[in-house]
Amino acid sequence: MKKGFKDIEIYRERLSHYLSSIGQKTDPDEMKELVNHFMPYKFSKKEMILSAGQHSNTAYFVAEGLVRIYYVKEGKEITNWFIKENMVFAPTYSILTGEANYSNYEAIEDTIVLQIQYAVMESFYAKYHNMEHMGRKLIEAYYGIFMKKTFDVLFLSAEERYSLFIRDNEDLLNRVPLRYIASYLGITQETLSRMRAKY
Amino acid sequence: MKEAISDIQKYRNQLKENLLQICPNLNLEELEELAQKTTLMKIAKKEIFIKTESYSDKIYFIIKGMVRVFYEKENKEITSVLLVEGGVLAGSYSYITGDKNFCNYQALEDTTVLWLSNNELEILYKKYHSIERLGRVIIEKYYASFMKKSYDVLFLSAEERYNTFVINHRELFNRISLKYIASYLGISQETLSRLRAKQ
Numbered sequence: 001m002k003k004g005f006k007d008i009e010i011y012r013e014r015l016s017h018y019l020s021s022i023g024q025k026t027d028p029d030e031m032k033e034l035v036n037h038f039m040p041y042k043f044s045k046k047e048m049i050l051s052a053g054q055h056s057n058t059a060y061f062v063a064e065g066l067v068r069i070y071y072v073k074e075g076k077e078i079t080n081w082f083i084k085e086n087m088v089f090a091p092t093y094s095i096l097t098g099e100a101n102y103s104n105y106e107a108i109e110d111t112i113v114l115q116i117q118y119a120v121m122e123s124f125y126a127k128y129h130n131m132e133h134m135g136r137k138l139i140e141a142y143y144g145i146f147m148k149k150t151f152d153v154l155f156l157s158a159e160e161r162y163s164l165f166i167r168d169n170e171d172l173l174n175r176v177p178l179r180y181i182a183s184y185l186g187i188t189q190e191t192l193s194r195m196r197a198k199y
Numbered sequence: 200m201k202e203a204i205s206d207i208q209k210y211r212n213q214l215k216e217n218l219l220q221i222c223p224n225l226n227l228e229e230l231e232e233l234a235q236k237t238t239l240m241k242i243a244k245k246e247i248f249i250k251t252e253s254y255s256d257k258i259y260f261i262i263k264g265m266v267r268v269f270y271e272k273e274n275k276e277i278t279s280v281l282l283v284e285g286g287v288l289a290g291s292y293s294y295i296t297g298d299k300n301f302c303n304y305q306a307l308e309d310t311t312v313l314w315l316s317n318n319e320l321e322i323l324y325k326k327y328h329s330i331e332r333l334g335r336v337i338i339e340k341y342y343a344s345f346m347k348k349s350y351d352v353l354f355l356s357a358e359e360r361y362n363t364f365v366i367n368h369r370e371l372f373n374r375i376s377l378k379y380i381a382s383y384l385g386i387s388q389e390t391l392s393r394l395r396a397k398q
Contacts, residue, residue: 096343129328136335
């Protein structure tokens with residue numbers, strides 16, 4: 001066990017719980033074998049986990065903390081996602097297209113992740129049918145989240161996006177600077193304050 | 200009709216070849232079983248065969264022809280995806296999120312597809328590891344192109360998007376009305392004509 005990560009077994013247990021909820025028919029022994037390949041890393045608040053322009057093949061599980069994913073356009077940071085504890089994230093653009101990643105992944109609280117190379121996950125997919133099933137469900141779930149976000153931006157009003165955000169992430173209001181939430185919702189901070197006052 | 204029977208076998212053979220290109224290490228007997236479960240459907244040019252607001256229950260494999268995916272926003276049609284022979288499609292938003300589709304799927308030429316119900320597909324996934332892998336690889340492929348399209352819209356100029364399109368889809372120029380290409384690229388038809396003249 002690595003020094004400084006006394007809770008690693010707890011983190012791995014949370015990870016297998018999460019992955020089992022995605023895969024539904026996973027085998028406990030196979031799952032244990034997989035999660036033992038996930039290694040812990042610590043990032044301080046404001047530290048960059050992965051920067052735009054890099055190639056990466058790493059998948060992450062947030063054991064503790066909070067990660068913001070954003071890209072920079074015309075000198076402006078646009079926040080795309082918040083990933084909190086017990087969620088996974090990965091530079092899927094880089095992993096699936098083989099090109100450099102265009103997003104930045106920043107710890108916005110002290111954060112502990114478990115990480116693995118996607119190729120190692122794929123080797124488990126190839127070895128065990130149950131894992132293949134989980135892998136398919138996992139990528140479908142992420143594709144779904146990506147499409148839903150696209151749909152929301154296309155068809156929902158700022159107010160509708162705000163109420164969805166509150167419904168799913170009420171806790172984040174106290175954890176995330178409002179300017180990031182405004183950016184995530186595609187509205188100004190003034191509009192966000194107005195909406196908060198209203199609800 | 201006798202001829203139709205030999206036709207469908209020909210289409211199924213084509214389907215197997217197409218799927219082996221996407222996922223080369225498929226088990227051939229399992230692939231054969233998948234092919235035998237497909238149903239032939241011919242779609243007339245201009246017909247919309249998956250409508251917005253519908254729920255998805257099938258996956259379609261394009262054997263011949265071309266399909267355009269579009270949504271309507273503020274009474275304008277926006278073309279988001281163009282697919283030709285070898286393409287795989289489903290009302291993926293509905294398939295993955297369980298919500299209604301927000302896109303229409305229209306044949307731009309007389310189009311031949313083979314389709315499989317989602318239920319049949321799920322049964323094959325459960326039964327065969329290699330078919331489940333095929334499912335994951337197809338999702339990964341379309342997730343990647345969805346992300347690439349989003350990336351292009353975010354970061355590339357109209358001219359760069361046009362150049363990328365020409366590199367990847369040169370053959371489409373002779374098959375498709377320019378208004379759809381312009382809509383796909385997010386530019387006016389005038390801009391498209393200007394870019395074409397420049398080449």
